[in-house]
Amino acid sequence: MATLELRNLHKSYGSGLADTLKSIDLSIDSGEFLILVGPSGCGKSTLMNCIAGLESVTGGAILVDGQDISGMSPKDRDIAMVFQSYALYPTMSVRENIAFGLKIRKMPQAAIDEEVARVSKLLQIEHLLERKPSQLSGGQQQRVAMGRALARRPKIYLFDEPLSNLDAKLRVEMRTEIKLMHQRLKTTTVYVTHDQIEAMTLGDKVAVMKDGIVQQFGTPQQIYNDPANLFVASFIGSPPMNFIPLRVQRQGGQLVGLLDSGQDRCELPLDAEVGEGRELILGVRPEQIGVVEPGTNGPTDLRAEVEVLEPTGPDTLAFVTVNGTKVCCRLAPDAAPALGATLQLRLDPARVLLFDAQSGERLRKAPAAGETKVTPLARHKH
Structure with a gap:
């Protein structure tokens, strides 16, 4: 578990272009679940990529446990990410997909087997270990992608709209699974979504974004009951205000x-x-x-x-x-x-x-x- 702090974070893609991220200041405690929510194009996925190290920041700092990791490469940040597309290796079995990152880190085979068994039991995918991704449903693929991230035991988990490819019923089921998983593991988590129901049900803290700016940051109850402006009030709530x-x-x-x-x-x-x-x-x-x-x-x-x-x-x-x-x-x-x-x-x-x-x-x-x-x-x- 780790604390995460973003200080005056800026991101621009070139001189003369408007900042994609503008003066982002956020802080979450160890074990908290942060939701980044907002409409398409608001900058939430860009912010996630900056935390992961997939994109560099133009200004500001990203601190994990007080250490500035802004200049570190992704492999040195001890952060695991679950992508919207799942990004599973199609020629590998479920077992091999989960174990891949551990093999890269040259863990002993016995420790790899133990870790694969642990996460597959946690996610209830033991019976799928020998299948290929093409033989899995969308929900099963999503669990495998989560399992690959869990096996690393990182300081921070990042989820980039992991449920957007699922049907409505499965989204509700997987939302519950993610919540239960976080309650068991208590790992610091950042989760990107455009779905305000996911934001309200999953997050300990919610950051509502628009045009690269955090419009409001607080608990789901604060965001719902005491919105800072018309945009936040209109975006959060179903049926809407x-x-x-x-x-x-x-x-x-x-x-x-x-x-x-x-x-x-x-x-x-x-x-x-x-x-x-x-x-x-x-x-x-x-x-x-x-x-x-x-x-x-x-x-x-x-x-x-x-x-x-x-x-x-x-x-x-x-x-x-x-x-x-x-x-x-x-x-x-x-x-x-x-x-x-x-x-x-x-x-x-x-x-x-x-x-x-x-x-x-x-x-x-x-x-x-x-x-x-x-x-x-x-x-x-x-």
């Missing part, structure tokens, strides 16, 4: 954001320093919109017509319109309404987020007495 444009106006000396469902209207007092006439976006997750009994008339209630229903099994997604925008509400199946029915929705003002519509930056509410001030929504009937 609702984003509702706010009309801002002054009422009684206070700036408020108006929410209109066509049947009810709410006025949201704005605690942040927003300025009159500023365009805002209200963010609220589908499960944070409650459904209450008609007539309870809470200050955060909005009546709205159900326009679309999507049963998913464990949930039913009901879509309504607020401020001209489709809004998803996540409901229990037994609470599912009929299409065209009127729902009385209740927002949780403590969990509503505000973003600047132009920059996408999160707007924080002004604290009162050392705590975040939360003001209920005022409710008006049409």
